[in-house]
Amino acid sequence: MPEDTTIRDDLIESIVARYDGEKGMLIPMMQDIQAELGYLPADPLRHLARRLDLPLSRLYAVATFYASFRLAPKGLHEVTLCVGTVCYLKGAGEIAEKICQEFQVAPGGTTPDGLFSYQPVNCVGACALAPVMIVDGEYHDGVTVEGAMTLLAALPSEEAGQDEQEAPT
Amino acid sequence: MIQASARRMTTPADLQAWRDRLVAGRSDGARRVRVCIGTGCAAKGSRKLYELFVQAAGQADAHVEAVTCVGCHGFCERGPIVVVEPGNILYQRVEEPDVPEIFRETVIGGRLVERLLYEDPGTGDKAATAEDIPFYKAQKRIVLEHNGRIDPTSIDEYIAADGYAALAKALTTMTPEETLEQVERSGLRGRGGGGFSTARKWRSCRRAPGEPKYVICNGDEGDPGAFMDRSIMEGNPHLVLEGMVIGAYAIGSSQGYIYVRNEYPLAVEHLRGAIDAARAAGLLGDNILQTGFAFDVRINRGGGAFVCGESTALMASLEGRPGEPRAKYVHTVESGLHGKPTNLNNAETWANVPAIVNHGGDWFASTGTEGSKGTKVFSLVGQVVNTGLVEVPMGITLRRIVEEIGGGVKEGGTFKAVQTGGPSGGCIPAEHLDTRVDFDELTRLGSMMGSGGMIVMDQDTCMVNVARYFLNFLREESCGKCTPCREGLAQMLHILDRITHSQGRRGDVEKLDQLAALLEGTALCALGKTAANPVLSTIRYFRDEYDAHIVDGRCPAKECRGMFRYEIDPEACKACGICLKACPVGAITGEKKVPHVIDQDTCTLCGTCLDKCPFSAVLKV
Numbered sequence: 001m002p003e004d005t006t007i008r009d010d011l012i013e014s015i016v017a018r019y020d021g022e023k024g025m026l027i028p029m030m031q032d033i034q035a036e037l038g039y040l041p042a043d044p045l046r047h048l049a050r051r052l053d054l055p056l057s058r059l060y061a062v063a064t065f066y067a068s069f070r071l072a073p074k075g076l077h078e079v080t081l082c083v084g085t086v087c088y089l090k091g092a093g094e095i096a097e098k099i100c101q102e103f104q105v106a107p108g109g110t111t112p113d114g115l116f117s118y119q120p121v122n123c124v125g126a127c128a129l130a131p132v133m134i135v136d137g138e139y140h141d142g143v144t145v146e147g148a149m150t151l152l153a154a155l156p157s158e159e160a161g162q163d164e165q166e167a168p169t
Numbered sequence: 170m171i172q173a174s175a176r177r178m179t180t181p182a183d184l185q186a187w188r189d190r191l192v193a194g195r196s197d198g199a200r201r202v203r204v205c206i207g208t209g210c211a212a213k214g215s216r217k218l219y220e221l222f223v224q225a226a227g228q229a230d231a232h233v234e235a236v237t238c239v240g241c242h243g244f245c246e247r248g249p250i251v252v253v254e255p256g257n258i259l260y261q262r263v264e265e266p267d268v269p270e271i272f273r274e275t276v277i278g279g280r281l282v283e284r285l286l287y288e289d290p291g292t293g294d295k296a297a298t299a300e301d302i303p304f305y306k307a308q309k310r311i312v313l314e315h316n317g318r319i320d321p322t323s324i325d326e327y328i329a330a331d332g333y334a335a336l337a338k339a340l341t342t343m344t345p346e347e348t349l350e351q352v353e354r355s356g357l358r359g360r361g362g363g364g365f366s367t368a369r370k371w372r373s374c375r376r377a378p379g380e381p382k383y384v385i386c387n388g389d390e391g392d393p394g395a396f397m398d399r400s401i402m403e404g405n406p407h408l409v410l411e412g413m414v415i416g417a418y419a420i421g422s423s424q425g426y427i428y429v430r431n432e433y434p435l436a437v438e439h440l441r442g443a444i445d446a447a448r449a450a451g452l453l454g455d456n457i458l459q460t461g462f463a464f465d466v467r468i469n470r471g472g473g474a475f476v477c478g479e480s481t482a483l484m485a486s487l488e489g490r491p492g493e494p495r496a497k498y499v500h501t502v503e504s505g506l507h508g509k510p511t512n513l514n515n516a517e518t519w520a521n522v523p524a525i526v527n528h529g530g531d532w533f534a535s536t537g538t539e540g541s542k543g544t545k546v547f548s549l550v551g552q553v554v555n556t557g558l559v560e561v562p563m564g565i566t567l568r569r570i571v572e573e574i575g576g577g578v579k580e581g582g583t584f585k586a587v588q589t590g591g592p593s594g595g596c597i598p599a600e601h602l603d604t605r606v607d608f609d610e611l612t613r614l615g616s617m618m619g620s621g622g623m624i625v626m627d628q629d630t631c632m633v634n635v636a637r638y639f640l641n642f643l644r645e646e647s648c649g650k651c652t653p654c655r656e657g658l659a660q661m662l663h664i665l666d667r668i669t670h671s672q673g674r675r676g677d678v679e680k681l682d683q684l685a686a687l688l689e690g691t692a693l694c695a696l697g698k699t700a701a702n703p704v705l706s707t708i709r710y711f712r713d714e715y716d717a718h719i720v721d722g723r724c725p726a727k728e729c730r731g732m733f734r735y736e737i738d739p740e741a742c743k744a745c746g747i748c749l750k751a752c753p754v755g756a757i758t759g760e761k762k763v764p765h766v767i768d769q770d771t772c773t774l775c776g777t778c779l780d781k782c783p784f785s786a787v788l789k790v
Contacts, residue, residue: 024507026489027472031431058490065491065648066472068431084393085588085624086550088638122475122642124432125396126208127550128245128557139212 005043011036012047023052027062030069039070067121070108077116077155080134081148084123087131095131095148096120102149115157177451179459181337184328184452191329199234200276201254202226205317207241207403208396208435209557214265215249221268222251231277237326240404240439242317243558244304247287252317257298260285290554290576304555307573309536309562311544312520316404321439324446327407333452335523339415340460343526348419349375352522354530356542360397361387361478361515362593362619363695364541364608370512374502375420377510382422385506385513386413387483388429388436391475392591393642395622397546398516400558402429402436405520406443410466412519414453415526417464420512425466427516428483431473440468475592475646479694480505480513482648493650494694515620517546537563541607545618551588551625552579561606568602571625582627586710590619592639592646593699595706596632615706617699631728632711633718637665639703647697654697657688661704669729673719678708727789730774734790737778739764741786748778748787 015032019025029052033044040063049056063069081099083092096107099118103111110117126132129141133148140151178184204210204219219238226233242250247261253275260271263285274280286295287302296302310316319326327333339348353368374382386409390398402409413425429437444466447453455463474492476482482492484506505511521543525533534542541563547570550556554576561570567587571577578584586596595616597604604610608618626635644658661684664677685701692698708715717723724732737748737757742764749757749765756772759765767778779787 024487024489027486028469031470031472061491062472062489066474068471068473085622085638086394088393089551089624089626089630121432121473122391122646123393123395124208125390125399125430126212126245127394127396127548128209128248129212130550132212139208141212 008037008041008044009047012044012051016048016051021052023054026052026054026059027066030059030062034069038074039072067108067119070117072110075110075114075117076157077136078134079116079118079152080124081118081120082122082124082126082130082132082134083120084127084130086127087123090130091145092131092143095133095143095145098145098149099152103152113157115155116152177449179451181341181458184333184337184458188328188331188334191325195329196234198255200232201234202236202272202276203239203252203254203318204236205240205242205248205250206238206435207245207248207400208433209241209245210248210250211435213249215251215263217265218249218251218263218268221265222272225268225272225276229272229277233276237320238322239318240316240321241400241558242299243313243400243560244302244555245558246556250317252299255279257300259287259297259299259302261287303576304557304559304574307565307569308560309544310560311524311533311536312401312408312517312546313404313558313560314524315408316400319405321404321406322442324407324443324450327405331527332407332523333411335526336411336414336452337458339418339526340458340462345375345419345421348415348526351525351530352419355521355525355533356530356537356540357518357521357525357533358541358608359514360517360521360545360620362590362617364618367514367518370502370514371416371420373500374422374510374512377503379503379508379510381424381509382420383506383509383511384413384417384420384422384425385480385483385487385511386425386427386519387478387480387513387515388427388433388440389471389478389483390430390433390516390620391478391646392620392622394548394550394588394624395591395620396548397558397621399430399433399436401516401520401546402427402433403439406436406439407447408520408523409440409516410443410447410453412522413466414457414464415522416512416514416519418462422512423464425464426487426506427466427468428471428477428487429468430471437468437470444468474648475642476648476694476696479696481694483513484511491648493648494696496693517621538605538607538610540609541618545606545621547621547623549575549623549625551623552582552627552630553577553625554579563607564605566603566605567597570606570623571602575625578625578627582629584625585628585630586626586632588616588624588626588635588703589622590617590702591622592642593617593696593702594619594622595702596626596635596710597706598710615702615709617702629726629728631669631724631726632707632714633665633724634669634726634728636704636707637662637669640665640700643696643700647700651691651693651697653688653691654693654700657684657692657697658700660684661701665704668715668718669724669732671718671722671729671732673715673722675719677719678712678715681708734769735767735772735774735776735778736788736790737765737767738786738788741784743784743786745783747781747783751777751781753777 105111105118133140133143222236251260251263299305357367358364477492479494482494486492546560640662647654649655727733756768
């Protein structure tokens, strides 16, 4: 869609301007792109590489090195499971296993129906609440295997009441 | 409520006048409510509580001076925490329906709501204020002094609490060299892991040729089980900032960076707000307090890589590259960020600086041991009664932290080990509980201070599995640049995987020892060099558990699947049939009034029966 591309081009330009086009600010720029678009689509990355006069391989290296970047669209909901030491000791490992099994999702991936993206992370620093699962920014403490399953199964599959559209694909 | 009065100040006298005005605007005995909005309390809905209190105050006839959001109190497990003045009454585990009662009884009426007070699980005594709670009693708070007292989003509250007084003092009455001398006298050592002398680092950077010089705050707290820096950055962002400006003055730097973990959105928000407010007030930027000194700070969010806690990797990340460390034959104080002299300290280290300048290095050094001065913040978590953030004087024994502050092991369990120092640290067993907390003492025991994670483990924790967990963590986080770390960790993990899956072989422990020595001697960065610590320390103190796994095929803690069995205690079994129905493979047989039995050949050891049995009749043997 041509219209879409223009919007994205403008976005990249404004993000580059935000950091005065400084190459060292590549990571914040990529974080901003992901915050806007939900992931890092190929075209905007190419555009950014051109603008900063960096090889695309550098951007790819950065995108694949850091756990928070994603190169594929995310699901409707975002599920983060803490598998830090304390959460692990309190059963997060079993929860992680069960999520992958029940919802056919790989760590860092999205469920086949696009319902949610799943990311296990190393410690969210809320150890006193272990095990912790974060669903769409909301922290759930003392999560059990059953509790996690119930919570995830109950996620609405339609984006009710949200006025902004998700990242176009 | 205190009015936001941020305006550009020109001189230290302006700052003092501003403080005086803020303090004068407060009346003793006024009604104030402080609601904790740290990550822990916020996760349990404290923001809603704050709104409800604001609403209640708006509708009340009586005057309520302020309802404020404050940072972490440390007692996260008991959150959400609400403190009411006068009296500093501390309510814990407050829920929305409690708000009207607290407001009516305590805020307006000055009476206690007994049921929301902390109750000592041992004695049943109620504690009305934080000072009465054992968790807080043995603590000594320098870094966390104002955490939980001031609103981290208000520069006014920080100024009223003597904020930026140290900066004014340093800039107007001390030379950079004199500032450095005070830090030297204090004996402050880096709180991020290495424990390197802060003053020595500053001095090297100051002397190094090259302009500009950079200072960096490492807020990429990646150790699982640690959240000290998060709480400091969230709960008192100006303290970190003030420490950095003073450091920059001593070193001669004009540009700073704060590198914050991506998983800490609230810390980023509060630091951003603090930087904006400090700039607007003339405490950051050009010509600070009209002294001619210029320094500014930028925030970078991490991308989610543990290795970026390592200084050279962090600098690579700041340069827009993958966070891979480099060999440090040239120190970063000489050639760091963009090849310029760079001084990096972690958030807690920076947060210690204002108090040192305010009260002097000797005052700071009067707390602690010979080699470790001041206090240290630990996140005390795991199988301990009271979990949360604690700040203790260096030299306190591990026993006092675990038993007195932590209240001992949870649910009547027995203490087995305390893991300190994060993934590169080690497990310290019961016989060393009387060790004093000190950089060198912990290293001597095969562990380390690290950034301050302290995870208590009980008899149900398998130490071999703990070692496997940390090694798995480190293998996943290894950047892959150097071979010993990339391949060595994979091999060690492979061996530990076998051991915890009843396929251990004689000689495995010796192989682990060999690989550990290889890593220690040849890995490129500190992460690789210390990566074997969890394995080495568990072999050192819990060799019998390794042997039980390898020789007898048995997991003494009954944690490693396949190395223990489930059995039903015929005495305790009520023959209710719940486990029988729940068993996914039909391994349980029995009928009414006849105790059930597990067929060991069919059982897949999934543990469902154990979880489902309402009478605790299923046993691990």
